[in-house]
Amino acid sequence: MPIRFEDRTARFEGACTVEEAIPLAEWLCAVEEPRLDLGGCTVLHTALLQVLLAAGRPIAVPPEDAFLKGWVTPVLRGARTA
Known part of the structure; x- marks a missing residue:
């Protein structure tokens, strides 16, 4: 499973696909x-x-990952300040 749910931590590993969206939202x-x-x-x-x-x-x-670090991380950080 690309996302492992451990107590209070969700660990994303490898290619995380659309199938993980509902379990992630519920968690x-x-x-x-x-x-x-x-x-x-x-x-x-x-x-x-x-x-x-x-x-x-x-x-x-x-x-x-360089792409995620450069493009996705800033977007996620900006969502918290909005």
């Missing part, structure tokens, strides 16, 4: 103070990006 609603670890994520489907934007939670571990 974010159920967990108090969720921690998001995108360190191992190499592909983030736009549905997951939308869930993360709607949740407005901080990213604890940013992605190492």
Whole structure:
């Protein structure tokens, strides 16, 4: 599974696909103070990006992937200040 849910941490690994959007949204609603670890994520489907934007939670571990680090991380950080 591309997203592993461990207590209060969601660990994104490899290619995270649209199939993970509903489980992620449900987990974010159920967990108090969720921690998001995108360190191992190499592909983030736009549905997951939308869930993360709607949740407005901080990213604890940013992605190492150059594209995600340069383009997606700033968007997610900006969503928290809006």
